[in-house]
Amino acid sequence: MPLVKNPILPGFNPDPSVLRVGQDYYIATSTFEWYPGVQIHHSTDLANWTLLTRPLNRKSQLDMRGDPDSCGVWAPCLSHDGDKFWLVYTDVKRKDGSFKDAHNFIVWADKIDGEWSDPVYVNSSGFDPSLFHDPDSGKKYFVNMLWDHRRRPLLFAGIAVQEWDAKTKKLVGERKNVYQGTELALAEAPHVYKRNGWYYLLIAEGGTGYEHACTLARSKDIWGPYKTHPEKHVLTSKDHPRAALQRAGHGDIVEIEDGRTYLVHLTGRPTTQLRRCVLGRETAIQECYWKDDWLYVKNGPVPSLWVDLLGERDESKYWEEKRYTFKDGLHKDFQWLRTPETERIFNVKDGKLTLIGREAIGSWFEQALVARRQEHFSYDAETVIDFSPTDERQFAGLTAYYCRYNFFYLTVTAHSDGQRELLIMSSEASWPIGNLNTPYVPYVQIPNEGKVKLALTIRGNQLQFYYAVLDSGDEELKKIGPVFDASIVSDECGGHQQHGSFTGAFVGVAASDLNGLAAEAKFDYLLYKPVKNQQDAYVRDNE
Numbered sequence: 001m002p003l004v005k006n007p008i009l010p011g012f013n014p015d016p017s018v019l020r021v022g023q024d025y026y027i028a029t030s031t032f033e034w035y036p037g038v039q040i041h042h043s044t045d046l047a048n049w050t051l052l053t054r055p056l057n058r059k060s061q062l063d064m065r066g067d068p069d070s071c072g073v074w075a076p077c078l079s080h081d082g083d084k085f086w087l088v089y090t091d092v093k094r095k096d097g098s099f100k101d102a103h104n105f106i107v108w109a110d111k112i113d114g115e116w117s118d119p120v121y122v123n124s125s126g127f128d129p130s131l132f133h134d135p136d137s138g139k140k141y142f143v144n145m146l147w148d149h150r151r152r153p154l155l156f157a158g159i160a161v162q163e164w165d166a167k168t169k170k171l172v173g174e175r176k177n178v179y180q181g182t183e184l185a186l187a188e189a190p191h192v193y194k195r196n197g198w199y200y201l202l203i204a205e206g207g208t209g210y211e212h213a214c215t216l217a218r219s220k221d222i223w224g225p226y227k228t229h230p231e232k233h234v235l236t237s238k239d240h241p242r243a244a245l246q247r248a249g250h251g252d253i254v255e256i257e258d259g260r261t262y263l264v265h266l267t268g269r270p271t272t273q274l275r276r277c278v279l280g281r282e283t284a285i286q287e288c289y290w291k292d293d294w295l296y297v298k299n300g301p302v303p304s305l306w307v308d309l310l311g312e313r314d315e316s317k318y319w320e321e322k323r324y325t326f327k328d329g330l331h332k333d334f335q336w337l338r339t340p341e342t343e344r345i346f347n348v349k350d351g352k353l354t355l356i357g358r359e360a361i362g363s364w365f366e367q368a369l370v371a372r373r374q375e376h377f378s379y380d381a382e383t384v385i386d387f388s389p390t391d392e393r394q395f396a397g398l399t400a401y402y403c404r405y406n407f408f409y410l411t412v413t414a415h416s417d418g419q420r421e422l423l424i425m426s427s428e429a430s431w432p433i434g435n436l437n438t439p440y441v442p443y444v445q446i447p448n449e450g451k452v453k454l455a456l457t458i459r460g461n462q463l464q465f466y467y468a469v470l471d472s473g474d475e476e477l478k479k480i481g482p483v484f485d486a487s488i489v490s491d492e493c494g495g496h497q498q499h500g501s502f503t504g505a506f507v508g509v510a511a512s513d514l515n516g517l518a519a520e521a522k523f524d525y526l527l528y529k530p531v532k533n534q535q536d537a538y539v540r541d542n543e
Contacts (some may be wrong), residue, residue, distance in 0.1 A: 001309075001311070001312060002312050002313070002467035003035065003306040003307060003308055004046075004047045004307055004308075004309045004313045005305060005306055005313070006032075006244075006267065006303070006304070006305055006306070006307060007267055007269075007283055007284040008040060008047065008049060008112065008283055008284060008287055009027065009049055009076060009282060009283035010282050010375045011279050011280065011282060011373040011374060011375035011505075012030045012279065012281070012282075012373050012374075012503050012505070012506075013029050013039065013041075013268045013280075013281075013282055013283045014029055014208075014250070014280065014281035014282070014314055014374075014521065015030040015074065015189065015250050015293075016028070016029050016250075016251070016252060016265065016283040016302075017075075017076055017077045017079075017130075017191075017233070017252050018076045018078075018252045018253070019078045019079060019080060020254050020256065020257075021080050021112075022066065023044055024043075024044060025042070025043045025254065025542055026040055026041065026042055026047055026052070026078055026112060027040070027041045027043075027049065027264060027283060028040050028077070028087065029041075029076070029108060030073055030075055030077035030502070031054070031072065031073055031335070032070055032072040032073060032074065032118070032295055032435065032502055032503050033067050033068075033070070033071060033072040033338050033364075033503070034140070034335040034336070034337060035064065035336050035337065035338055035339065035340065036055075036056055036057035036062070036335070037044075037055070037056030037057070037058075037061070037062045037072070037073040037089070038054055038055055038056050038073055038089060039051060039054055040052050040054070040055065040078065042055050042301075044310075044311075045309060045310040045311025046256070046262065046309040046374075047309040047311040047312060047313045047348035048311060048314055048317075050331070051332055052113055052270055053112065053113045053538055055087060055107065055109065055116040056073065056089070056107070057340075058110070058340060058397075058484065059340035060118045060119075061107065061116070061118060061119055061340075062091065062102060062119075062340060063338075063340050064091070064338040065090075065339050065365045065366060066364055066365055067092065067093055067258060067338060068094065068095065068097065068364055069095070069403035069404060069405070069501070069503075070403070070494065070501050070502040071092040072338070072374075073089050073090070073092075074089065074091075074092050074127050074128065075089070075090065075127065075128040075188075076088040076089040077089070077129060077131060077188055077191070077252075077299055078323060079131055079133060080128075081133040082133075082139070082428070084108045084110060084207060085108060085109045085110070085111075086106060086111065086131050086133075086505060087106070087107050087109075087116065087128045088102065088104065088105070088106050088131045088142075088432070089104070089105060089123075089480060090104050090105075090127040090128065090129060091103050092127060095500065096232070096500065098105065098149045099149050100127060100147045100149075102124060102127040102147070103121065103124045104121075104122045104124065104127070104142075104144060105119035105121055105122060105345065106120050106131065106164075106169075107120070112172050116130065121161070122142055122164070123142070123171065124145070125146055125147065125175075126144045126146045126157075126160065127144065127145060127147070127186045128144060128186070128190065128204075129142060129143065130143045130144070130190055130191050131146035131164065132191075134220060134222070135194055136308045139163055140165075140166055141161055141164065141192065141222060141297060142161075142162050142163075142164040143159060143161050143190045143192055144159075144160055144173060144283070145159055145187060145188040145189070145190060145203075146158050146160045146192065151356045151454060154180065154187075155186050156181070156186045156188060157177065157180070158177040158179055158180040158181070158187060159177065159178055159179045159180075159181075159187055159190045159201065160175050160177050160178070160205060161175070161176055161178050161223065162174070162175040162176070164389060165387070167503070168223060173499075176223055176224070178201070178219075178223060178224040178225075178226060178236045179201055179224065179226045180190065180237075181203060182205060182228060182232050182233075183231075183476075184205040184206045184233070185203055185206070185215060185394065186205055186207045187201065187203050187205035188204050188205075188250075188284075189203055189251075190203050191203075191251075191252050191253070192222070193253065194440075195293075197340060198218045198219070198220065199219050199220070199222045199226075200217070200295070201217045201218070201226055202214060202215070202216050202251060202252070202253065203215050203217075203259065204251070205233070205247045205249070206238060206249065208249065208250065208266070208502065209247060210237070210238060210241070210247055210275070210283065211391070212237075212238065212247045212249030212250070213233040213235065213236035213238060213248070213249050214233060214234050214235040214248070214249050214250070214263070214265060215228065215229065215232060215233050215234070216228075216229040216294070217229065218294075228388040230294065231301065233301055234263070234288075234295055234300060234301055234478075235249065235250055235251060235286065235301050235303060236249065236297060237246050237267075237301055240302045241449070241504040242507025243283055243302050243303065244305040245267040245268075245269065245304075245421055246267065246268050246269065246275075246277075247261075247266065247267055247277070248265055248266070248267050248284070248302075248303045249266060249280065250265060250266045251266075252264055252265075253288065256310065260287065261287075261288040261289070261290065261295065262285055262286065262287055262288060262309075263285065263286045263295075263297060263472040264283055264284070264286075265283070265284055265286065265303065266281045266282065267281065267282055267283070267284040268280070268281050270280065271377065271460060271461060271487055272460075272461050273410045274492070275492070276461075276487040276488075276490040276491070276492045276493065277504075278374065278486065278487055278490045278505050279374060279375065279377070279492070279504055280491055280502075280503055280504020280505065281502065281504070284303060284305060284306055285309070286298065286300065286303055287304075287307055288307055295525050308394055311453070319530050319532070320530075321528070321529045321530070322372075322526070322527070322528045323525060323526075323527050323528075324525055324526045324527070324528070325524075325525045326348045326351055326352055326353045326525070327351045328351070330346075330348050331346050331372075333372040333373070334370050334371065334508070335370075335371065335372075335506075336369060336370050336371075336458070337367055338364070338365070338366075338473065339365075339366055344358065344366065345358055345366065345368040345369075346368055349363070351524075352523065352524060353370065353509070353522070353523045353526075354520050354523075355369075355370065355509060355510065355511035355520065355521045355523070356513075356518050356519075357394060357396065357512075357513025357518055357519040357520065357521065358441065359512065359514075360514060361399065361401075361407065361409060361425070362404025362407070362434060363404075364404075365407070368510060368512070369399070369401065369508060369509070369511075370508050370509055370510075370512045371401060371506035371508020372506060372507060372508060372528060373401070373504060373505070373506055374400075374458075374489075374504065375418060375507035375508060376531065377405040377458075377460055377533055378458055378459045378460060378530070378532070378533040379383070379457075379458055379529055379530050380455065380527070380528075380529040380531060381400075381455065381457075381528055381529070382453060382454065382466075382526075382527045383398050383453070383454055383509055383523050383524070383525060383526045383527070384451050384470065384523065384524040384525065385397060385398075385412055385451065385453075385454060385457060385523055385524075386450075386451045386507070386521070386522040386523075387519075387521040387522070388420070388449065389413050389414040390414055390418055390515075390519075391415070391418065391520065392415060392416055392521045393415050393512075393513065393515045394414065394513050394514070395409045395411040395412065395413035395425075396411060396412055396413075396510060396511035396519075396521035397409060397412050397454055397507070397509070397535045398454040398456060398457060398465075398484065398507075399507070399508060399509070400463060400489050400507050401489070401507070401508065402456065402489045402490065402493070402503065402504070402505055403494050403501070404427065404430075404435050405427055405429065405430045405432075405434055405493070406427060406428060406429055406430070406488050406489050406490070406493045407426070407427050407489065408424070408425075408426045408456075408463055408465075408486075408489070408495055409424065409425040409426065409510065410423075410465045410467070410480065410481075411426050411542075412446075412452055412454075412457065412521075414448075415443075420443045420445070420448045421443045421444060421446060422443060422444040422446060422467055422480060423440060423441070424440065424441040424465060424480065424481045425521065426484065426513035428488050428493075431486055431493075437505065441480075441481040441482065442481075444467070447469065447472070448468050450470060450471050451471070451524075452467060452469055452470065453475070454466070454467055455468075455477055456507070457531075460487075460533055461485055461486050461487040462483050462484075462485075462487035463483065463484040465479070465480050465481050466478060466479055466480065467480050477515065487507040491503075491504070498525045507528065508526065509523050509526060511522075535542040
């Protein structure tokens with residue numbers, strides 16, 4: 001069987017939780033401020049994955065209006081107890097500063113792609129929770145990292161375990177801090193397993209940047225004491241800056257039918273000498289083996305770019321051009337930001353996507369922006385917009401977007417006298433203020449009526465916008481604006497300078513009406529066309 005190249009879930013797919021039920025494999029990943037919450041992918045061979053569902057899809061389950069960038073849904077844990085599917089997650093309302101307002105919930109379902117329950121609140125003592133179903137006692141244990149704003153002595157204070165009663169849906173008994181990690185610190189992302197009489201505790205350490213790692217410990221009792229792995233970190237790239245897969249950590253393990261064990265983990269593939277991860281934190285997989293009842297990563301601890309899985313990947317699906325029309329509703333590749341009340345920001349009818357202008361791009365409350373993940377280092381995108389703004393406070397168009405602090409946005413707007421024009425807005429690593437870059441790129445006047453084609457190309461770290469006024473007799477795309485630095489739309493240029501930006505680049509369409517009149521912009525389609533380049537063509541000698 002040919003080896004499969006990592007990552008298995010390219011683009012913004014971080015904090016993987018893996019589950020096997022029979023011959024089916026599932027991976028749940030974080031979605032942060034993007035709605036609906038939690039992505040669950042499905043596979044039967046570990047190599048080819050399909051987006052199956054996003055279970056947190058209604059207001060009674062999730063409302064993230066007001067959640068800052070890179071807050072929202074963190075680190076879901078997906079499990080099955082032989083009867084039901086269980087999903088544990090955090091909704092983070094504040095992440096910067098001394099405090100973390102992080103609320104942990106549990107939902108469940110009989111079918112993974114069916115309707116999930118309304119959430120049951122568990123606690124707010126920390127984040128990255130998991131639910132462990134003890135196969136021997138039948139008890140369930142809630143596990144999460146503890147946050148200590150006093151730093152006495154640790155900000156990431158350790159891993160807490162407490163029994164959770166599935167009948168009363170409440171925590172019971174004592175909560176115990178069972179493990180504080182190693183000197184690498186920042187213990188988080190706990191998962192508990194049981195094998196050969198041992199309880200294993202897999203955690204992440206080092207933060208989610210270039211010091212990231214998976215650390216393993218074990219105990220004969222779930223309450224500890226836990227002894228750290230002889231090599232401490234079973235997976236990390238921290239001492240190998242030239243490895244193809246960087247930022248390796250936050251993992252989960254799964255045993256397949258033939259008895260082999262695999263570790264899924266987040267990773268990043270930095271570009272340029274500035275080491276910027278435009279595609280965000282992605283999901284990779286490693287083959288493992290057991291020795292003396294300890295888990296080891298094959299050829300580890302540095303993650304392998306190429307792995308032996310159960311199947312061969314169909315690369316054609318990864319490279320296929322996607323032309324999204326809206327005849328059958330909104331394609332599952334798309335998400336929007338924060339709100340469960342979609343009727344206020346968009347609708348799909350008559351084969352068009354209509355965005356309803358609300359707050360400014362980058363708003364943490366109610367902005368009309370519908371987008372899909374950037375999954376390739378180079379791609380083309382285009383759309384056709386029908387929009388008649390009356391002044392400069394109404395604008396809509398095509399955007400390469402990360403968060404309020406880093407985006408590029410080609411808009412159809414108007415001057416204060418009502419003359420329609422094209423204007424590029426950019427926010428380039430503008431944390432913490434969030435200002436647009438000025439002076440603005442020179443505007444282009446266009447007729448006040450008629451559709452406009454908007455396009456962009458990204459080739460590695462170079463972004464160029466294009467436009468064409470349709471029905472003008474000259475429909476050839478023309479460049480507008482300079483070549484922008486596309487690597488700015490990355491984790492490293494987001495809303496925090498270290499360990500604080502957690503999503504990835506998107507491309508999509510947006511609309512704002514700062515007059516409060518809810519002006520509507522109609523879009524005919526969105527094209528996403530992957531383009532191969534040197535970064536995508538990484539070969540074995542880069543491993």
